[in-house]
Amino acid sequence: MTKHQMSIRKKKYGTRQMPRRSTRKMEQPGIFEKSTLQILRTALGEMEKGYSMLPSNNPSVEDQKTFERVILEAAERMKDNYPYFHPFYAGQMLKPPHPIARIAYMLSMWINPNNHALDGGRASSNMEKEAVAEIARMFGWKKHLGHLTGGGTMANLEALWVAGQLNPGKKVVASQQAHYTHSRITAVLGLEFEPVACDRNGRMDVEALKKYLDYYEVGTVVATIGTTAAGAVDPLDEIVGLQREYGFRLHADAAYGGYFILAGNLDEQTRKAYDRISEVDSIVVDPHKHGLQPYGCGCVIFRDPSVARFYKHDSPYTYFTGDESSEGESSPVGLHLGEISLECSRPGASAVALWATQRFLPLVHHGEFATSLEKCRTAALELHRKLKADGRFITPFQPELDIVIWAPVSESVTRSSEYARKIFDEAAKDNLHLALVELPAAFFETEPSGMTKNSETITCLRSVLMKPEHLDWLEEIWKVLGRAADRALSKEVKT
Numbered sequence: 001m002t003k004h005q006m007s008i009r010k011k012k013y014g015t016r017q018m019p020r021r022s023t024r025k026m027e028q029p030g031i032f033e034k035s036t037l038q039i040l041r042t043a044l045g046e047m048e049k050g051y052s053m054l055p056s057n058n059p060s061v062e063d064q065k066t067f068e069r070v071i072l073e074a075a076e077r078m079k080d081n082y083p084y085f086h087p088f089y090a091g092q093m094l095k096p097p098h099p100i101a102r103i104a105y106m107l108s109m110w111i112n113p114n115n116h117a118l119d120g121g122r123a124s125s126n127m128e129k130e131a132v133a134e135i136a137r138m139f140g141w142k143k144h145l146g147h148l149t150g151g152g153t154m155a156n157l158e159a160l161w162v163a164g165q166l167n168p169g170k171k172v173v174a175s176q177q178a179h180y181t182h183s184r185i186t187a188v189l190g191l192e193f194e195p196v197a198c199d200r201n202g203r204m205d206v207e208a209l210k211k212y213l214d215y216y217e218v219g220t221v222v223a224t225i226g227t228t229a230a231g232a233v234d235p236l237d238e239i240v241g242l243q244r245e246y247g248f249r250l251h252a253d254a255a256y257g258g259y260f261i262l263a264g265n266l267d268e269q270t271r272k273a274y275d276r277i278s279e280v281d282s283i284v285v286d287p288h289k290h291g292l293q294p295y296g297c298g299c300v301i302f303r304d305p306s307v308a309r310f311y312k313h314d315s316p317y318t319y320f321t322g323d324e325s326s327e328g329e330s331s332p333v334g335l336h337l338g339e340i341s342l343e344c345s346r347p348g349a350s351a352v353a354l355w356a357t358q359r360f361l362p363l364v365h366h367g368e369f370a371t372s373l374e375k376c377r378t379a380a381l382e383l384h385r386k387l388k389a390d391g392r393f394i395t396p397f398q399p400e401l402d403i404v405i406w407a408p409v410s411e412s413v414t415r416s417s418e419y420a421r422k423i424f425d426e427a428a429k430d431n432l433h434l435a436l437v438e439l440p441a442a443f444f445e446t447e448p449s450g451m452t453k454n455s456e457t458i459t460c461l462r463s464v465l466m467k468p469e470h471l472d473w474l475e476e477i478w479k480v481l482g483r484a485a486d487r488a489l490s491k492e493v494k495t
């Protein structure tokens, strides 16, 4: 363990909890958090009491030896992964669930509720409604319609499906930097999709949007609140102004950036966009991105609960139980979650995990959850500052959220792209995992560093610093990155 890692551990655990020096080998804290597993056992015992009226039917595992062998085989196979959970994984949008989400999810596995209808998951359906209502409140909505989905793609599909029902035959537009899912989803829904140009900051160009609105019949505008590549936030304040003028439906794809509404350290321009989010018609946010949830947890919410009418169907074989709850509702009284969702069977476990996480880390300004998002952004700003001050790199713009983009300085854009790939490989050799992204070369001001723009696009390095621990690990990350860049550059010179 390096000196820096030791100091991080000291900060994290305090000196008293640090293992004492002894002549014996120092006990390692391990890589995975396991201490909460004993709480799972206690909670299982508690949950079991709710079913104690039943005759015993404990399907024990007869062949425990084979069971263990197979599980160990699975553990062996799972070693073949990038260490997504570790701060040294600073590449794609990947983040481990919070331990409370993990334990709550596992707890519900002994029941395996299905949130299609109350028949399949009574408690977990109510937990879903409560958790989704909290998300809606975070965006400023007291009334809404909404539910969890398998992820951001399904959530966006539902939002655009409702948009298409309200504006049939009209175009859907989103920025060129919007997630590629929108062009695919609209194809599935039989709606026409048009990409709108971006400005140099990767945000939707409002002038370009205005031209579109003047020229075409646009039914829906998708504003991306945190683009996947760069975390750019479309200027929602201006787009809301255009909505008043042109009357289109406005959807916010906040799958990645939605939770940053709670962060207190956004730039003024970015904050302006978040301050208008309550005025859109629908919002998608992914609890399985910044919401600390296991994969399989997206969320769609609508401002007008009456869009529930589009989901109507007349299945004869579900919904034999009535829905009595009404407070802080995510669905109008009398409707099951299965009646306001395109997906039928859905994991109740996702709702239990999300509910528990939000109880533990409430979605409030200045709370622990908000602070952890602020740390991610601070880490991104700090990495950006270091890159800008270092002559080996150029950066296109300051991060709006927690995603950093940079390119190595070279004689041309194509050489820079090659160099970026080499740094990516060299860093991985030292266990630092970055990501690569193809962006318009126009995002970069290449002239001052003497780079010729011999290509429309540039492959650059990208780091999604979405773990709050990234801030503590930044010095270490920077050292490894610097060494990787030196090695890549010296190889570059030799070739």
Ligand SMILES: Cc1ncc(COP(=O)(O)O)c(C=O)c1O
Pocket: 093, 150, 151, 152, 153, 154, 156, 179, 181, 224, 226, 227, 228, 253, 254, 255, 256, 286, 298
């Ligand atoms: C802005 C945005 N929208 C939609 C999606 C798709 O979400 P999912 O991967 O959960 O289906 C993503 C994924 O990265 C995203 O960043």
